[in-house]
Amino acid sequence: MGTETAVDGTTAVETSSSSSTANSIKAFIAGGFGGVCAVLVGHPFDLTKTRLQTAAPGTYTGALDVVKKTLARDGVKGMYRGMVPPLxxxxxxxxxSFWAYDLGKNLVYTFTPKRDAPALSTTEVTAAGFFSAIPTTLITAPVERAKVVLQVQGQGGAGKQYSGVLDVFKGLYKEGGVRSIFRGTTATLARDAPGSAAYFAAYEVAKKQLTPKGKEPGDLDLGAIVVAGGLAGVAMWSIAIPPDVLKSRIQSAPQGTYSGFADCARKTIASDGIGALWKxxxxxxxRAFPANAATFVGVEFSRKALDKLF
Incomplete structure (x- = not known):
């Protein structure tokens, strides 16, 4: 009996481990597919945001002015400038991000073995979302750096300096090595850690609220996923704008302009006022609603397709 119990226990552990690995792989693939959907829908909005955040005072009168001037100068393709790095x-x-979120949820289960209910609480989901930003920042920071540099090219009549993303990374490396490529990492984490916490928590809460009685959150239709995903994006960006402004300024400024995140905050407020943090x-x-609605539609539907495969 003892031997049988040991074997059965080992099998259970192996099955659980195999299931966890499969779920991690699915989360990774589905997250990537959702991200592509987000970029295709949201990049013009993101370009407008970045140009407003980094332009000298008086360059633009508002978001619509950015769009008008960009279209006049570069046409529709100008609204997709800098899309290659994020794509x-x-x-x-x-x-x-989605893999790390899945890992964060697994860590919560690991540290709470004696649970009253299998479902994670909103606080636990928030913690898992916060954790997801930590490994993700290592990739996000250099990609955002290249994207911002390309997005602000030609702003204020400046000439074109880089021909593409590889040229940007080559130029940044010449400028200051790996450190230059990763400039803005602290600001990226300051934006994404609380932002991701709000992002995933809002999505899970919205899903529960939109789930009809007697149904499961996984059974939601397209319309409900669009609403929940859009609200998740709104929740994230409602708190992420100030650190995002500082990140954009740090990543687009000439080398030596700022000594760090706090220095950028101090100089930004001193020169442009506290309101500049919400540019x-x-x-x-x-962008928040449509781009993140697209993200979660991509994630949910690709995850269902993957569940049928393995």
Whole structure:
């Protein structure tokens, strides 16, 4: 009997481990697919936000002025300038984010073995979301750096300096090595850790609220996923704008302009006032709903397809 129990226990552990690995792989792939959907829908909004955040005072009168001037100068393709870095980087970024979120949930279960209920509480989901930003930042920071540099090219009549993403990384490395490529990492983490906590928590809460009585959250239709995903994006960006402004300024400024995150905050407020920390709020919030609705539609439907495969 003792031997049989040991074998059965080992089998259970192996089965649980196999299931956990499969879920991690699915979370990784689905997250990457969702990220591609987000970039295709949201990049014009993101470009508008970044240009508002980094332009000299008086360059633009608002978000619509950014769009008008960009279209006049570069046409529709100008609204997609700088899209290659996030499109190339978004698969690993979102893949790692959703994988890390899945890992964060597993860590919660590991540290709470004697649970009253299997479902995670909102606080536990928030903690898992916060954790997801830590490994993701290692990929997000350099991709965001290249994206911002490309997005602000030509702003204020400046000439074109880089021909593409590889040229950006080559130039940044010449400028200051790996450190230059990863400039803005602290600001990225300051934006994404609380932002991701709000992001995943809002999505799970919205899903529960939208689930009809007698149904499971996994059975939601397309419309409900769109609403829950959009609200998740709004929740994230409602708190992420100030650190995002500082991140954009740090990553777009000439080398030596700021000594760090706190120095950028101090100089930004001193020169442009506290209101500068909310520059780009309108395009960010305009992007938040459709881009993140697209993200979770991509994630949910690709995850269901993967569940049928393995």
């Amino acid at each position: 190339l980087g978004v698969t690993p970024i979102f893949a790692v 780009g709020f309108v395009p960010a919030m305009a």
